[in-house]
Amino acid sequence: MKTFCGVLAAALGLSPAPQASAQAPTSAQRDLREIYKELVEINTTDSAGSCTEAAQALAARLKAAGLPAQDVQVIVPPDGPKKGNLVARYRGTSSKKPVMLLGHLDVVEAKREDWQRDPFRLIEENGYFYARGAADDKAMVAVFAANLIRYRREGYRPERDLIQVATCDEEIIPSKFSGIVYLLKNHRDLIDAEFALNEGGVGLLDKNGKYLRMSVQAGEKVFQTYQLEVTNPGGHSAFPVKDNAITHLAGGLARLGAYDFPFKLSATTRAYFERMSSIETGQTAADMKAILREPPDAEAIARLSAANPLNNSTFRTTCVATMLDAGHATNALPQHARATVNCRILPGESVAEVQQTLARVMADDKIRITPTHEPTLSPPPPLSPEIIGPIERVSAQMWPGMPVVPTLLAGATDGRFTINAGIPTYGVSGMFRDPDGAGVHGLNERIRVRTLYEGHEFLYRLVKLYGGGR
Numbered sequence: 001m002k003t004f005c006g007v008l009a010a011a012l013g014l015s016p017a018p019q020a021s022a023q024a025p026t027s028a029q030r031d032l033r034e035i036y037k038e039l040v041e042i043n044t045t046d047s048a049g050s051c052t053e054a055a056q057a058l059a060a061r062l063k064a065a066g067l068p069a070q071d072v073q074v075i076v077p078p079d080g081p082k083k084g085n086l087v088a089r090y091r092g093t094s095s096k097k098p099v100m101l102l103g104h105l106d107v108v109e110a111k112r113e114d115w116q117r118d119p120f121r122l123i124e125e126n127g128y129f130y131a132r133g134a135a136d137d138k139a140m141v142a143v144f145a146a147n148l149i150r151y152r153r154e155g156y157r158p159e160r161d162l163i164q165v166a167t168c169d170e171e172i173i174p175s176k177f178s179g180i181v182y183l184l185k186n187h188r189d190l191i192d193a194e195f196a197l198n199e200g201g202v203g204l205l206d207k208n209g210k211y212l213r214m215s216v217q218a219g220e221k222v223f224q225t226y227q228l229e230v231t232n233p234g235g236h237s238a239f240p241v242k243d244n245a246i247t248h249l250a251g252g253l254a255r256l257g258a259y260d261f262p263f264k265l266s267a268t269t270r271a272y273f274e275r276m277s278s279i280e281t282g283q284t285a286a287d288m289k290a291i292l293r294e295p296p297d298a299e300a301i302a303r304l305s306a307a308n309p310l311n312n313s314t315f316r317t318t319c320v321a322t323m324l325d326a327g328h329a330t331n332a333l334p335q336h337a338r339a340t341v342n343c344r345i346l347p348g349e350s351v352a353e354v355q356q357t358l359a360r361v362m363a364d365d366k367i368r369i370t371p372t373h374e375p376t377l378s379p380p381p382p383l384s385p386e387i388i389g390p391i392e393r394v395s396a397q398m399w400p401g402m403p404v405v406p407t408l409l410a411g412a413t414d415g416r417f418t419i420n421a422g423i424p425t426y427g428v429s430g431m432f433r434d435p436d437g438a439g440v441h442g443l444n445e446r447i448r449v450r451t452l453y454e455g456h457e458f459l460y461r462l463v464k465l466y467g468g469g470r
C-alpha cells in the first residue's frame, strides 16, 4: 500500500473561492434541482416517513431517462414496507468491477414547530437551500441520480458499471432495517463493487464562505455503546446507607469523565495532521508537528485536545456518558441506576480491550458493563493513487490550490458495513459546509445553493475518471 502523502502533489496554500456563477442554470442543473426538490419533500423519517416512496421516485426518474427497468430496482425488506432501498445499475462496457455510489434516503427526525421553515419543503433563501436532508444525505443521493441521467443523455459509456445504492435507516443505530446490511446480506451480487463513494467527506468553509479545505474520509471509528448498571436492594430514604446505586454509578462516571484514552495515530490520521500542520498557523501548527514526532509531545497533545474536540477524537478512542436513568421514587433508596456510555473506538483497537479499560476506570465492581450490540469493525481503506489521484485532479481543476485532507470519521455511516464486507469505501462529495455544521442532524439544516451545484459537477467528473471510457 502506498501512503497518501507519497502521492500528493498539490501545492498548499489557500486560493480565492470560486464565485457562485450568476449564469442561468444548465439543463443538467435544472434536472438536479427537480430531483433534489422531490427527494427532500418526501418525508423519510422513521416516525412518519417512507424510504420506499423516495426510492420509487428516484427509480421513476432513472427509468424515464432511459435506464432499463430491470437495472433499476426498489428493494423492500419483507417486514419493512416503508424501508425500501434503491439499486440502479448504469452499465459499462467491460468486466472491470463496478463502482458503488452510496448514499442514504432516510433523514433524522425534524419537528415543524422547532424549525423556522417547513423541514419537508425545499426552501431557497439567501443563497441557501433549507430542508431536513438538504445536506445529509439527499444532496449526494440526488446528485448521483442526476449524474446517471446526465451520463445517459450524453451517451457516456463507462468501462465499468456504476451502481447507485440509496439506502434506508442509515441514521438509526442499531436498526433492524439497515438497508445496506440487508442488501449486503441478501443482494450482494446486485451491489458488489470494487470500491464505493459515500458521504462523510465534506469540505470546510469559513464563516464568510471562503473555501478552506476538502476532506476525503478514509476510515471510521467503531461505534460501540455500553450499558452501565448498578442494582441495589434499596429501602427507605429516611434511613440511607453508604451503599447507594446512584452514588456508585455517579462516582464511576465522574472518573470516566476525567479519563483520556491513549494517544494513537494511524496512516490516515498521521497524514491528516501532517497536512493540517501546513494549513494551520502558530501554536496549533507547531503542536501538530510536535505530536508527529517520536515520542509525541505530551503537552502538545493536551493543548490540541483542549483546543478542539475534533483533534481529540482524531487521535484517541473516546467514551462518554450520553444517558442516565436511576431511582423510582423521591423517598426511596434507588434499586437501580443505569447509564449509557457511547464509545468511538479507533480502528484497530479491540472492543473487548475498551470494555476492560472502562471497567478499570470505573474502579467499582458494583457497576456492571454490557455492550448493547455487536460491534462492526471496519479497518480503514487504503488511500491508493487510483483512489486519491482522481480526487486531487478534479479538486485542482475546480478549486486550484485547495488542500485535500484525509480524515478519520468519528461519526458512523453505512461505510462501516461496506468496508467490513470487503468494499473499500471513501467519503468524498465535492461539497462544502459552513463551520457551524449547517444544522445537520439539528435545526434548520441547510446547504449553500452553489455547493449543491459544485458537488454535482465534482462528482460528475470524478465518477467519470473512475468509470473510464467515454
Ligand SMILES: [Zn+2]
Pocket (backbone or CB within 6 Å): 104, 136, 137, 170, 199
Ligand atoms: Zn448521513
